[in-house]
Amino acid sequence: MSKKVTITFNGKNIEAEEGANVLQVAKDNGINIAHYCYHEGLSIAGVCRLCMVKVNGNPKPVPSCNLTVQDGMTVDSESEDIKEIVRWGLQFHLANHPLDCPICDQAGECVLQESYMEYGAYDSNMTENKVQKKKVVDLGPTIMLDKERCILCTRCTRFTSEVTKTHDLGIFERGNRSEIGTYDNKPFENDYSVNTVDICPVGALTSKDFRFKQRVWYTRTSPSVCIKCSTGCNTEVSHNKRGAFRIKPRKNEDVNGLWMCDKGRTAYQWLNSVDRYLHGFTVNGTEKKHLSTAEARSMLKTHLSQEPKTGWLISPQHTVEEYEALFGYLKSSGVPNESVYLWYDWASGFEDFDGLLIRGDKSPNSKGLAKVAQKFGYAFDVDRMPSLKAKAFSQWVIVAPENMEPHTGLEKLIKGFDANSSIWLGSTRLPDEQLETCLKLLIPTFNYAEKSGTYINFANKAQTIKPFRTPNAQTEDLVELFTFLASVE
Numbered sequence: 373m374s375k376k377v378t379i380t381f382n383g384k385n386i387e388a389e390e391g392a393n394v395l396q397v398a399k400d401n402g403i404n405i406a407h408y409c410y411h412e413g414l415s416i417a418g419v420c421r422l423c424m425v426k427v428n429g430n431p432k433p434v435p436s437c438n439l440t441v442q443d444g445m446t447v448d449s450e451s452e453d454i455k456e457i458v459r460w461g462l463q464f465h466l467a468n469h470p471l472d473c474p475i476c477d478q479a480g481e482c483v484l485q486e487s488y489m490e491y492g493a494y495d496s497n498m499t500e501n502k503v504q505k506k507k508v509v510d511l512g513p514t515i516m517l518d519k520e521r522c523i524l525c526t527r528c529t530r531f532t533s534e535v536t537k538t539h540d541l542g543i544f545e546r547g548n549r550s551e552i553g554t555y556d557n558k559p560f561e562n563d564y565s566v567n568t569v570d571i572c573p574v575g576a577l578t579s580k581d582f583r584f585k586q587r588v589w590y591t592r593t594s595p596s597v598c599i600k601c602s603t604g605c606n607t608e609v610s611h612n613k614r615g616a617f618r619i620k621p622r623k624n625e626d627v628n629g630l631w632m633c634d635k636g637r638t639a640y641q642w643l644n645s646v647d648r649y650l651h652g653f654t655v656n657g658t659e660k661k662h663l664s665t666a667e668a669r670s671m672l673k674t675h676l677s678q679e680p681k682t683g684w685l686i687s688p689q690h691t692v693e694e695y696e697a698l699f700g701y702l703k704s705s706g707v708p709n710e711s712v713y714l715w716y717d718w719a720s721g722f723e724d725f726d727g728l729l730i731r732g733d734k735s736p737n738s739k740g741l742a743k744v745a746q747k748f749g750y751a752f753d754v755d756r757m758p759s760l761k762a763k764a765f766s767q768w769v770i771v772a773p774e775n776m777e778p779h780t781g782l783e784k785l786i787k788g789f790d791a792n793s794s795i796w797l798g799s800t801r802l803p804d805e806q807l808e809t810c811l812k813l814l815i816p817t818f819n820y821a822e823k824s825g826t827y828i829n830f831a832n833k834a835q836t837i838k839p840f841r842t843p844n845a846q847t848e849d850l851v852e853l854f855t856f857l858a859s860v861e
């Protein structure tokens with residue numbers, strides 16, 4: 373166990389871990405110290421010079437990011453002379469900043485804007501013209517750069533040097549001409565690039581996917597867990613009643629630390645009504661007919677009682693609780709192991725790992741599915757789905773994934789079904805309406821924003837999700853659906 377020390381911070385006693393830096397201790401204790409370059413996931417740069425504090429026994433103010441707590445230390449971050457130092461520091465940061473807050477996508481979550489309101493609020497002393505730089509720089513597939521807004525904090529360059537170790541970004545030129553860029557103007561593309569947008573304290577780096585879609589003050593954030601691979605990164609989803617707009621990482625030292633990959637950020641798209649089913653339907657030939665929840669349930673029940681030779685294809689993208697209800701039903705109805713297949717999803721190798729976060733198993737709950745299946749006496753290997761090619765059954769019930777990436781083999785799978793024979797239980801809209809006509813019945817189910825439950829990640833860590841959107845009344849909770857089917861058997 374690490375040793376604790378006691379320091380006095382703005383007159384209050386605070387316990388801190390020995391070896392911690394003063395700025396992080398302040399943040400952990402809700403004390404606001406202005407800073408731009410410090411980030412807890414990166415090395416100390418000490419370039420912004422804003423986080424100055426007074427310390428007993430030290431004749432001059434010092435940067436708190438590079439100051440280690442000592443037992444008995446007295447720190448002051450609130451006195452008038454410290455505020456004056458921050459004000460001066462801010463003037464330098466704002467000397468060439470364009471102050472285009474009204475059109476900046478970072479407004480509402482800009483640290484520069486916040487510290488100006490807290491410490492600055494002065495009329496500018498600048499008489500010279502600001503240095504003008506390029507404002508719309510296409511940095512790569514995910515990010516736009518506004519060079520004028522950059523305050524050269526070096527967070528983004530340190531991220532690519534220290535976290536991804538891809539060294540994509542650097543600072544070029546000198547003095548007030550210094551600017552962020554890529555070497556030889558190569559596109560900035562790595563699997564974790566959008567983390568630089570999250571850590572950029574100003575609106576210099578913006579995400580192409582999110583920029584200009586919503587003002588952040590019109591959204592609220594809800595905690596969630598990424599469902600795009602078995603790491604299960606902790607996330608927060610920004611959303612409002614019009615839909616979901618972006619996903620950012622949520623700190624969890626045991627799972628993803630402070631980061632997430634770019635792919636995981638796209639999982640908000642299926643939550644929006646254009647990308648998800650809101651009503652069930654039946655298909656006759658190519659004719660689609662909408663069904664109420666009661667009609668869909670009744671049709672499913674009739675099918676299962678009249679067609680005992682139905683195969684089950686189950687995705688590992690659902691919760692432990694849903695699998696409990698599903699396997700409880702399969703067991704009670706006498707469905708044998710040979711009739712149950714798993715829709716494992718992997719892009720290259722199931723066990724692949726990129727050394728940072730991304731795993732080959734593209735589902736959040738393969739472990740949970742295996743665990744519950746085993747509990748009910750079902751056993752599978754990872755290769756179970758390819759044997760579908762043998763067309764063991766002419767009718768299938770598919771408990772579908774939410775992740776509809778092309779590598780899931782979706783199109784090929786559905787086209788392989790007999791026409792109007794199979795039943796689809798899923799939330800995400802099929803990528804091509806034509807594919808829907810291959811089905812007999814589709815029942816829309818809750819997605820990860822609408823349900824509560826547990827995922828078990830690759831390391832056997834159980835993580836819970838909670839609903840943050842109200843599901844449409846015509847969509848089904850899989851737990852309720854299978855409990856209903858088991859009760860009417």
Ligand code: SF4
Pocket residue numbers: 521522523524525526527528529552568571572573574576577
């Ligand atoms: S682009 Fe943003 S993160 Fe990078 S140096 Fe400039 S202000 Fe800092």
Ligand code: SF4
Pocket residue numbers: 598599600601602603604605628632633634635636637729730731
């Ligand atoms: S590493 Fe995996 S769990 Fe994490 S954000 Fe990416 S896809 Fe999601």
